Amino acid sequence: MPTPTPTIRHQIAFGLALVLVMALLTIFAVVEWKVKPDLIDQRHQKIAISQHGLLDLLDAKLGQIELLTSTIALKGTNLPKDEALFRSLFPPIFNNHGDPTIAGGGIWPEPNTFTPGVERRSFFWGRTGPDMEYYDDYNNPDGKGYHNERWYLAGKQAPIDRCRWSNAYIDPFTKEPMITCTVPMKENDRFIGVATVDMKLSGIADILSRYGKENDGYVFALDADNKAISFPEVAVRFNPYRNTLRTVTELEQALPWLQEALQASQSLQDSQLITIKNDGVLNEAAYVHIIKYPQTDWVIGLVVPKSKMTAAADSMGLFLMFAIGGLLLVVGIIAAITARNLLGKIQQTTQQIRELIEGETTQELAVGKMNEVGELRQAVNAYGEKLKSLLRRLEAIQEDLVQNEKLASLGSLVSGVAHELNTPIGNARMSSTSILDTKHEFVHKLEQPITRDDLDQFLNHVEDGTRIIERNMLRASELIRAFKQLAVDQTSDHRRDFELHLLMNEVLLSMRPTLQRAPHQLEVAIPAGILLNSYPGALTQTLINLINNALIHAFIGRDAGHIHIIATMATTESVSIRIHDDGAGMTPEVQKRIFDPFYTTRLGQGGSGLGLHITFNLVTGILGGRIEVQSEPEHGSCFTITLPLIAPERALPNSEGAS
Numbered sequence: 001m002p003t004p005t006p007t008i009r010h011q012i013a014f015g016l017a018l019v020l021v022m023a024l025l026t027i028f029a030v031v032e033w034k035v036k037p038d039l040i041d042q043r044h045q046k047i048a049i050s051q052h053g054l055l056d057l058l059d060a061k062l063g064q065i066e067l068l069t070s071t072i073a074l075k076g077t078n079l080p081k082d083e084a085l086f087r088s089l090f091p092p093i094f095n096n097h098g099d100p101t102i103a104g105g106g107i108w109p110e111p112n113t114f115t116p117g118v119e120r121r122s123f124f125w126g127r128t129g130p131d132m133e134y135y136d137d138y139n140n141p142d143g144k145g146y147h148n149e150r151w152y153l154a155g156k157q158a159p160i161d162r163c164r165w166s167n168a169y170i171d172p173f174t175k176e177p178m179i180t181c182t183v184p185m186k187e188n189d190r191f192i193g194v195a196t197v198d199m200k201l202s203g204i205a206d207i208l209s210r211y212g213k214e215n216d217g218y219v220f221a222l223d224a225d226n227k228a229i230s231f232p233e234v235a236v237r238f239n240p241y242r243n244t245l246r247t248v249t250e251l252e253q254a255l256p257w258l259q260e261a262l263q264a265s266q267s268l269q270d271s272q273l274i275t276i277k278n279d280g281v282l283n284e285a286a287y288v289h290i291i292k293y294p295q296t297d298w299v300i301g302l303v304v305p306k307s308k309m310t311a312a313a314d315s316m317g318l319f320l321m322f323a324i325g326g327l328l329l330v331v332g333i334i335a336a337i338t339a340r341n342l343l344g345k346i347q348q349t350t351q352q353i354r355e356l357i358e359g360e361t362t363q364e365l366a367v368g369k370m371n372e373v374g375e376l377r378q379a380v381n382a383y384g385e386k387l388k389s390l391l392r393r394l395e396a397i398q399e400d401l402v403q404n405e406k407l408a409s410l411g412s413l414v415s416g417v418a419h420e421l422n423t424p425i426g427n428a429r430m431s432s433t434s435i436l437d438t439k440h441e442f443v444h445k446l447e448q449p450i451t452r453d454d455l456d457q458f459l460n461h462v463e464d465g466t467r468i469i470e471r472n473m474l475r476a477s478e479l480i481r482a483f484k485q486l487a488v489d490q491t492s493d494h495r496r497d498f499e500l501h502l503l504m505n506e507v508l509l510s511m512r513p514t515l516q517r518a519p520h521q522l523e524v525a526i527p528a529g530i531l532l533n534s535y536p537g538a539l540t541q542t543l544i545n546l547i548n549n550a551l552i553h554a555f556i557g558r559d560a561g562h563i564h565i566i567a568t569m570a571t572t573e574s575v576s577i578r579i580h581d582d583g584a585g586m587t588p589e590v591q592k593r594i595f596d597p598f599y600t601t602r603l604g605q606g607g608s609g610l611g612l613h614i615t616f617n618l619v620t621g622i623l624g625g626r627i628e629v630q631s632e633p634e635h636g637s638c639f640t641i642t643l644p645l646i647a648p649e650r651a652l653p654n655s656e657g658a659s
Helices: 008-078 083-095 150-156 202-214 248-254 256-265 306-358 372-414 417-445 452-486 500-510 512-517 536-554 588-593 611-622
Strands: 102-109 123-128 131-135 177-187 190-200 218-222 228-230 271-279 284-293 298-305 496-499 521-525 531-534 562-571 574-581 626-631 637-644
Touching (some): 008 083, 008 102, 008 177, 008 190, 008 202, 008 298, 008 306, 008 417, 083 102, 083 123, 102 177, 150 177, 150 190, 190 202, 202 218, 202 298, 228 248, 248 256, 256 271, 256 284, 256 298, 298 306, 417 452, 417 512, 452 500, 452 536, 496 500, 500 512, 500 521, 500 536, 500 562, 531 536, 536 562, 536 574, 536 611, 536 637, 611 626
Parallel strands (some): 521 562
Antiparallel strands (some): 102 123, 102 190, 123 131, 177 190, 284 298, 562 574, 626 637
């Protein structure tokens, strides 16, 4: 007797239960082994990008002090060696409009340099509230002499335009942690002393603390001497009367869970990720991202809870389990009811077949068009059509996702505005510095009778500098507008009549500081009388982009080069502008891609791959022209722009003026 088997109804019920369990187990496995690691890796990548953004923020903070120290060193070198002049002129500069991060600073001439026969003649000011107070302690003849201090000796080997940063230390008077920026002073390549600015680390510690909170964790930081400049105060109590910073050994004792990370920081080259089983501050498992800040050789560690890294994956897994589990449960109930009805019809068909068999007839089993098999086929066909419809919808959704990705890439393109704004803002800053230097020189001259020529020369210099600042700030504004309109391929509404050679003169004037720093020659041959009705902002940006492209890329490894800009009438209705250099040239492979966004041959060396892409869009879009390039390796490059004298009319974007 054959072993009885479960009925189809029972098999279906068991099968549905098994499918439900397997689906939940599959979801759990996918979330744990695929989704969660991927999300954690993405979070790590975002944190790594965020850490580099933190380094950029520290660069900006330290760069302000570096610029101030370099300015003081330059003035200390060039000004007459007059004690009264130094004591009256430098306190406001050190004060820097009451900047609380500046604790003090000084000018430290080499022995017998400031006053012949006087070995120690330094000038030091320390902050007392909103003002700077002069101290003469370092000129005490009984001391060992400031020229024997480590920070002074380090300045002798430092480059003239860069800070030599000290290790962090506790100021013996204020009991505050700080660092010192030292810049050498040189006269005709002869070392004549150093200038220093003492910077409080409280601002840096605040930046690091905010950075840790923004990532739901905390930050610790060590200087190049393995001294703690920032650490979680909830775990390590700060002693306001302590004269030295905490060492790595002390931190390892106070924060034993960070021992592996602290040890790894002592030999860190770039960055590293370390896992902590139980963090004493967060009271859970955590990740430690440590990264080296090359400007000062600091090591910065970000500790984030592991639960925050996996929260999205856990939430997604739970949601999928409830959603798909509930869906499968509903589908199972519906399937059971449907199967019961279908089995009833199958039983009826089986009985009919038995009747036919028992009748021993050769008559075929008659089935109508709407028999069970027909209904099944019809249901399958209907289900197939439904699946096709869903597939078409999925394809449409996929197209939308592709378009969204393209729009997301435009967002990344707009982030490159900093690359294009560096030139006008840098030119404006250099002009403002020049005006300030001229003003100080003029104030010094006022101590004696001045001539009309002196006054005219001062006013002309201020006027020229002010114009440069105004033009560069206007150009910066136009750059932002251009980036805003680039996404919708629209034009600027700043259209007017102008002469090409006058516009070129304005470009040269605005770029004068940049060109003066470069050893290369720029020659312009643009005849008068070429009148355009077009967009001067877009054309100005185009010319500057091409000039900067030549300065940055064409003359690598060359002491000097030449750039020629020539304009001729191509036809009665168009003008041709050629920008030619005698630099390194380009290979055919490079020429094919130079106008692609984010393509650069100097990745990681200051090039973002946006300049020529923006230039191409400006020329072919707003200006209504075309741009071509001819180049051979070692034979230079020539960009030819052909523009209509009257730019095409373009409709203003609907979003103009919208926020």
